[in-house]
Amino acid sequence: MAFNSETAAIRFGTGLSAKIAPPASVDDMLARLKGPDAMAERFPIGHFAQVEELMEKIRKLNKLRREDPDKRVEVQQRIGKLRNQAQRQQIEWLRAHMARSIFTEDGLRERLVRFWADHFTVIGKKSMWRFAVSTYVEDAIRPNITGNFAELLKTATFHPMMLMFLDQVNSVGPNSVVAARTPKRGINENLAREVLELHTLGVDGAYTQNDVFELAKLFAGLTYRRKGGFTYDAKMSEPGPETVLGKAYGGYIQDLFHVTDFLDDLAVHPDTARHLARKLVVHFISDDPDAALVAHVAAAYRDSGGDLMATYRAMLTHEAAWAMPAEKVKQPIDFVTSSMRALGVKEKKFAELKWKKIRTYVIAPMGLMGQMWENPTGPDGWAEEAEHWITPQGLAARIQWAMTVPTQLRSKLPEPVALAKTALGTRLSLELLQACDDSVDNADGVGLVFASPEFQRN
Amino acid sequence: MSISRRKFLKRAGLLGCSAAASPLLTPMSFAALPSDNRLVVIILRGGMDGLDVVQPYGDAALKGLRPTLKAGEAAGASDLDGFFALHKGLKDLMPLWDKGELGFAHAASTPYRDKRSHFDGQDLLEAGLGMDGLGRVRDGWLNRMLQVIPGVEPQTGFAIGREEMLVLTGGAPVSNWSPDTHMNLSDQSRRLLERIYHDDPLFNASVAEAIELAEVLDPKMVETDADGDDAAMMKQQMMASMRGGAHKRVAEFAANRLKENTRVAAFSINGWDTHNNQRQALRGGLSRLQDTILILKKQLGDVWGKTAVVAMTEFGRTARENGTRGTDHGTGGAMILAGGAIAGGKVFGEWPGLTEADLYQGRDLRPVMDVRDVSATVMQGLFGLDQSLLEGAIFPGLEMTGALRLTR
Numbered sequence: 001m002a003f004n005s006e007t008a009a010i011r012f013g014t015g016l017s018a019k020i021a022p023p024a025s026v027d028d029m030l031a032r033l034k035g036p037d038a039m040a041e042r043f044p045i046g047h048f049a050q051v052e053e054l055m056e057k058i059r060k061l062n063k064l065r066r067e068d069p070d071k072r073v074e075v076q077q078r079i080g081k082l083r084n085q086a087q088r089q090q091i092e093w094l095r096a097h098m099a100r101s102i103f104t105e106d107g108l109r110e111r112l113v114r115f116w117a118d119h120f121t122v123i124g125k126k127s128m129w130r131f132a133v134s135t136y137v138e139d140a141i142r143p144n145i146t147g148n149f150a151e152l153l154k155t156a157t158f159h160p161m162m163l164m165f166l167d168q169v170n171s172v173g174p175n176s177v178v179a180a181r182t183p184k185r186g187i188n189e190n191l192a193r194e195v196l197e198l199h200t201l202g203v204d205g206a207y208t209q210n211d212v213f214e215l216a217k218l219f220a221g222l223t224y225r226r227k228g229g230f231t232y233d234a235k236m237s238e239p240g241p242e243t244v245l246g247k248a249y250g251g252y253i254q255d256l257f258h259v260t261d262f263l264d265d266l267a268v269h270p271d272t273a274r275h276l277a278r279k280l281v282v283h284f285i286s287d288d289p290d291a292a293l294v295a296h297v298a299a300a301y302r303d304s305g306g307d308l309m310a311t312y313r314a315m316l317t318h319e320a321a322w323a324m325p326a327e328k329v330k331q332p333i334d335f336v337t338s339s340m341r342a343l344g345v346k347e348k349k350f351a352e353l354k355w356k357k358i359r360t361y362v363i364a365p366m367g368l369m370g371q372m373w374e375n376p377t378g379p380d381g382w383a384e385e386a387e388h389w390i391t392p393q394g395l396a397a398r399i400q401w402a403m404t405v406p407t408q409l410r411s412k413l414p415e416p417v418a419l420a421k422t423a424l425g426t427r428l429s430l431e432l433l434q435a436c437d438d439s440v441d442n443a444d445g446v447g448l449v450f451a452s453p454e455f456q457r458n
Numbered sequence: 459m460s461i462s463r464r465k466f467l468k469r470a471g472l473l474g475c476s477a478a479a480s481p482l483l484t485p486m487s488f489a490a491l492p493s494d495n496r497l498v499v500i501i502l503r504g505g506m507d508g509l510d511v512v513q514p515y516g517d518a519a520l521k522g523l524r525p526t527l528k529a530g531e532a533a534g535a536s537d538l539d540g541f542f543a544l545h546k547g548l549k550d551l552m553p554l555w556d557k558g559e560l561g562f563a564h565a566a567s568t569p570y571r572d573k574r575s576h577f578d579g580q581d582l583l584e585a586g587l588g589m590d591g592l593g594r595v596r597d598g599w600l601n602r603m604l605q606v607i608p609g610v611e612p613q614t615g616f617a618i619g620r621e622e623m624l625v626l627t628g629g630a631p632v633s634n635w636s637p638d639t640h641m642n643l644s645d646q647s648r649r650l651l652e653r654i655y656h657d658d659p660l661f662n663a664s665v666a667e668a669i670e671l672a673e674v675l676d677p678k679m680v681e682t683d684a685d686g687d688d689a690a691m692m693k694q695q696m697m698a699s700m701r702g703g704a705h706k707r708v709a710e711f712a713a714n715r716l717k718e719n720t721r722v723a724a725f726s727i728n729g730w731d732t733h734n735n736q737r738q739a740l741r742g743g744l745s746r747l748q749d750t751i752l753i754l755k756k757q758l759g760d761v762w763g764k765t766a767v768v769a770m771t772e773f774g775r776t777a778r779e780n781g782t783r784g785t786d787h788g789t790g791g792a793m794i795l796a797g798g799a800i801a802g803g804k805v806f807g808e809w810p811g812l813t814e815a816d817l818y819q820g821r822d823l824r825p826v827m828d829v830r831d832v833s834a835t836v837m838q839g840l841f842g843l844d845q846s847l848l849e850g851a852i853f854p855g856l857e858m859t860g861a862l863r864l865t866r
Contacts, residue, residue, distance in 0.1 A: 167734040170782040179781070184525050186781020190733040193574070193787065203575045204593075209819070212574075364696035368639055370620050377503060377621070377728050380577050388622050390660050392634045392668040396641040399651065399665075403643070404692045431657070435650040444647045451651060453658040 006425040007322055010458045012284060013107025015338030018422045020105055026316045032106040034146055034309060039100035039110070040138075045093045048139050048160065051132040054086055056226070058128060086131040091355045093134035094362065094373060101337035102345060112145045112312070113137065114333065115283050120156035120199060121381035122165040123374070129164060133374040136161040149276065149306035150267035154260060157195060160224035166191035166379065173220035173238025192216035194379050200266050202275030211244050218242040218249055218262060232256035245269070273301040280315060286324050287385050293320040326427070326457040329386040332369035334458075335398060336362060339450045342423035345409050353409075361405045368397035386457070398456065403447030416445025420452075427454045495764045495799055495840040496716045498723045498754065499600055499625060499833075502743070502771040503580060504730030507785050508792030509777060509823060510740060511548065512562045512805060516541030519812035524779045527736055538562075542805045547744030551751060554796060559755075559762075561802030561864070563793040563832045565810050567773060567825035574787035576731070579772030584625035586830055586853045597628025599830070600724055602852045603837060604630035612667070613674075616715050618708050618725040626724045633671060633720075637711035638699035641672040642691065709750040713757030716765065730771060733784040751796050763798035766836050766865060774823050777812055790823035793832055799840060801866050806832070830856045832864065839865025 008029060009015060009022035016022060023029045058079055065075040101110045117137040124130035140159040144152040156162055163169050171188035172178045179185050192215035196207045221237030224230055232255070240250030240258065247265065250258040266272060277298035281289040293315070300314030301307075315321055330338065340350070353361075363373050370389060376382055383389070407413060416436035420428050432452045439445035449455060514520055515530030529535060535543035536552050542564070544552065554560035569588040570579045578592055585591055586599025604610045605628065615632035617623035620639075626632050643651070648669055655661040705727060712723045727746050732739040747769065755762050774791025790810070795802060810816050810824040818824040834848040834856060849856050 167782055167784065170734065172781055174781070184781075184783075188733055188780050188782040188784065189786040190731075197573075197575050203573060203578055209572055209574065359700070360693050360696045364700050368620065368636065368699055370622075378576060378731070383622075386660055387627075390664050391622055392664045392671060393620060393636040393639040395661065395664040396639050396668040396672065399643070399668075400639075400641050400692070403647065404688050408689060429654070429657075432654050435654050438646070438650060440644055440646045444644065444650075447647065448650055448654060452654050453661045456661075457658075 002319060002322055003316075004322060006427070009107060010338075010427075011321075011326070011328075012111060012316065014101040014104060014110050014334070015107070015341045016423055016425055017341045018344055020103070020341075023108075026313070029108050029316065030309065030313060033109050033112070033312070035106075037106075037109065037142070039104050039106065040142065042103075043096040043099040045096045045134050045138040046089065048132060048135040050089075051086070051128050051135055052226075052229075054082060055128045058082055059226075083128070086128050088355055090131040090134065090374070091358050091363070093138075095350070095353070095355075095358055097134065098333075098337050098340070098362070099347070099350060101334075102341045102350065103347060108312075109145070111284070111334075113142050114331075115280070116145050116152065117141045118376075118381035119279065120152075120162065121376060121379050122159075122161040123376065123379075124161065125165060129161065132161060146309055147307075148267070149272075149301070149308055149311075150264050152308070153199065153267050154263050156199070157191070157263065158222065158230045160230060163191070163222060163224045163230070166194055168219060169223045171216065171220050171222075172236040173217055175239055176220060176237055177235040178233075187213070187216045187220060189213065189216045191222075192219050195266075198380055200275065201269060201271040202278075205269075205271035205275060207245060214242040214244045215262070218244060218259060221254065221256075222259065232259070267306045268302070270298075270302060273298040273306075277301055277311070280311070282384050284315065284328075285321055286327060288327075290320045290324070293318050326454070327386065328384075328458050329389045329456055330458055331382055331389065332366040332371035332398075333373075335369070335450075335456060336366060336401070338423075339402070339406065339455075340409065342419065342450075342455075343406055343410060343446070344414065344422075349409070357408070361408060365397055365401045365405070368393070369401070370394045370397075390456075399447070399451045402450035403444060406446045406450070407443045413442040413446050416442060416449055419446055420449045423449055424452075424454055429454055496721055496723075496758075496761060496766070496797075497600075497837065497840055498712060498716070498765065498767040498797070500747070500750065500767065500769040500794075501580070501584065501623070501625060501724070501726045502730050502747070502769055503576070503726050503728045504732075504743070504771070505576060505579070505773050505775055505787055506730040506743065506771040506791060507732060507736065507740065507775040507788075508564060508566075508771075508790065509774065510732075510736065510785075511545045511744070511794075512538070512564055512792045513543045513545065514541060514564075514809065514812065515543045517809070517812050519816075523777050523812060526783050527779050527785075538805060541809070545740070545744060547741055548748050550748055551796070554751070554755070555803060558803035559796060559798055559800060561795040561800055562805045563795065563827055563829075563862075563864075564805050564807040565790040565823055565825055566770075566793050566807065566827040566829050566832060567790045568829045570773065571789065572819075574773060574789075576772055576787070581624065583770060583772045583829065584623070586625075586833070586856075588855045590855075595624070598623070598625035599833070599852055600625045600722060601628030601630050601632060603841075603843070604632065604722065606843070606847050606851050607841070611719065612670070613715070613719050615722040616712070616720045616724070618712050618715075618723060621726060623724045623726065626722070633667060635671050635675065635711075637707040638695075638704070640676055640695050641668055642688065643669075643672075705746040706749055706753055709753035710757055713754050713761075716754075716758060717761055727769075732775070733780065733786060734782045736779075736784040739784065747794070751794075755796075765797040766799040766840055767794075767796040768833060768836055769794040769796075770829050770833070776821055777817050777823050778821065788822035789818045790825035793829060795832075795836070795864060799865050800836075801863055806862055806864065828856065831858055832862065834858055835862045835864050839863075 005022040061075045140155045167188045168191040172185045193212045217238040234254040237254040241248040249262050278294050297314045301311045304310035436445045513529035530543045534546035570582040581595045584598045585595040604615050612631040617626040617634045620636045729743040770793045775785035775788040807827045830853045
């Protein structure tokens with residue numbers, strides 16, 4: 001079995017739609033992906049600099065509060081307003097993120113953005129950074145998903161959100177200039193460990209605790225400054241050299257290029273190829289992936305020196321990518337957006353939906369489905385396994401959403417059987433068809449379509 | 459979450475409310491169990507720093523290892539026994555300590571060593587296996603305990619919260635629910651859902667359990683008319699689910715189930731990965747843990763006397779403070795034991811010391827106790843389980859020391 005457009009839309013895209021044609025071929029999918037990013041233009045998401053500006057305002061207000069205690073109440077109120085503004089902004093960015101999936105002709109791009117954003121998970125831990133994750137994805141991930149993995153790795157690793165999330169910003173070499181001045185300061189291993197364990201080699205990869213520590217020393221100096229953004233501060237860095245994975249880096253001038261050299265080497269490590277290939281295949285095709293397919297994708301990655309387009313092409317041209325039965329389960333964000341896409345939600349209506357309704361119809365229910373938007377429990381991001389999502393409570397939340405939210409999104413609901421044909425094509429089962437006929441009303445019928453296993457699996 | 463794991467029985471369709479008899483079932487009779495006791499297992503995800511929570515402030519080496527993370531009275535901690543002090547974030551638990559309803563197992567760890575990954579660490583913690591179990595994780599030890607107890611019903615074991623709990627997942631039928639979840643279905647939709655899920659074992663098992671639980675837990679919600687109130691009700695439920703204090707709702711829910719026919723409950727408390735500015739970073743987790751234990755005690759009433767709460771984490775943290783006033787991933791850590799069934803007022807474990815030579819790999823608190831041994835000993839005390847079952851079916855490969863007396 002090879003390419004078919006239905007699987008292309010469901011497994012590798014954002015779902016079927018009555019109005020938007022599915023991809024015509026693998027070449028078509030890859031050409032769109034390589035082409036201009038139309039959705040980013042049409043549904044803009046802000047940049048990290050906007051959140052930095054907001055942070056700057058808050059810093060000034062805090063300063064004012066310290067200097068003039070009489071203004072405390074006023075300052076408190078103004079900070080509260082800024083926080084609300086940031087929260088609203090985060091919701092608007094979610095709206096744009098969803099709109100891209102609902103209205104795109106280039107679904108693979110949206111799926112890959114989510115895949116890589118999850119691979120390089122960041123969580124905003126405090127203040128306005130809590131609302132800044134979308135801007136990190138927009139600035140660091142989205143523009144780099146069609147180039148070389150090394151670029152993506154470096155951009156994500158050096159982004160302020162990553163440096164803050166994994167506590168790199170204050171880590172200094174034990175023999176650095178800074179540590180000589182303030183002996184209590186030193187190394188923090190967090191980013192070094194996760195770069196090896198999660199972002200490149202994988203936990204089964206060829207590294208040891210000692211590599212983690214050596215890499216943490218090599219990373220010392222990577223930091224984020226209010227003014228100037230990402231910075232390599234030689235005064236924070238360890239004189240070196242540090243030997244990581246058997247090779248020495250640094251040891252003469254202290255400079256960022258030692259770190260980039262290391263990340264370039266790491267990107268083409270065979271364990272990285274294997275780990276990334278497996279993750280891609282698990283995300284798109286099977287929780288229990290075909291070993292030959294993984295090997296095929298890993299080989300393409302290795303042979304191309306980490307070229308992501310070549311890697312995707314290898315996955316998409318392998319027979320198993322299309323032949324595997326649909327056993328994955330959509331994550332809540334994919335479940336919700338593909339439902340809206342099939343439902344034919346109108347662009348204008350979606351754009352005008354009050355932000356509070358985005359909370360009630362999307363953010364809260366996704367939380368109950370197990371996906372708190374931009375807030376996974378750890379740096380490993382969201383789970384892949386179907387069993388993780390289809391728990392009694394998670395499934396109940398999906399059913400509840402399917403039965404109640406669609407009526408709020410369309411003034412007139414589609415007829416369930418027609419919707420089922422749109423959303424599922426040839427995957428529509430006789431049981432579901434019969435159930436649509438037997439449902440008490442359109443709302444319940446539509447609910448059954450979205451609640452069905454064939455819609456939730458991809 | 460890493461991905462090479464968890465081939466649950468669910469996939470094969472073996473799991474669900476009507477799970478058939480497990481091959482591990484033994485001929486032990488229900489009457490042989492003092493089954494009126496309760497066990498609550500709390501997974502503290504992120505790697506709790508045992509040295510900061512139960513501070514060995516009597517060990518002279520501690521100060522040198524931790525220049526800014528203070529311990530003992532200097533940190534507002536409560537003295538426990540002259541050697542250990544309890545972090546001030548748990549000070550409201552001191553009355554329990556005084557009554558002997560709170561204890562700790564220190565320098566404890568799972569068999570997990572060296573790579574210090576949260577995710578592999580949590581897998582081994584919940585699977586209850588040795589290092590050779592990595593990559594072969596199928597089910598959780600708490601579920602395997604239920605597999606050896608005859609007469610277990612779906613609500614005997616209850617996993618609570620929005621996340622899957624591996625520790626309670628496996629071949630024995632258990633319940634999974636979140637206090638914020640509601641499912642309002644018409645009779646007809648329920649029947650139709652059962653029909654469309656019939657051939658998909660995972661969806662079929664989950665929906666059967668969801669329908670049953672929604673009926674038991676939220677009876678007035680299950681049956682609604684198809685008239686306009688759905689939207690208002692949904693809005694109300696959704697807003698409620700976003701309110702803070704989710705951990706308190708979980709604790710209350712657990713207590714309510716445990717007062718009924720639930721005997722084993724499991725849930726998570728997150729937020730222990732304190733690499734940076736630990737004094738601040740540890741507050742949230744500790745306050746959630748303290749709230750949880752206090753709510754359980756209060757809500758359980760008389761049942762508290764028959765209850766053991768065991769809180770455990772995937773690993774402890776480095777003995778030395780790191781360069782950013784936090785701690786990195788380590789090995790030995792602490793477990794928290796609470797409840798009227800616990801023989802507390804004691805820090806269990808032979809203190810390994812904190813000098814350079816004492817530390818594991820010159821860096822971490824050396825484990826002197828296996829987390830599984832502590833869990834097994836508590837389960838033996840509560841449920842009278844045979845040692846052979848504990849060392850075989852439940853924790854394969856464990857050798858219980860028999861040295862601990864943890865329950866009344």
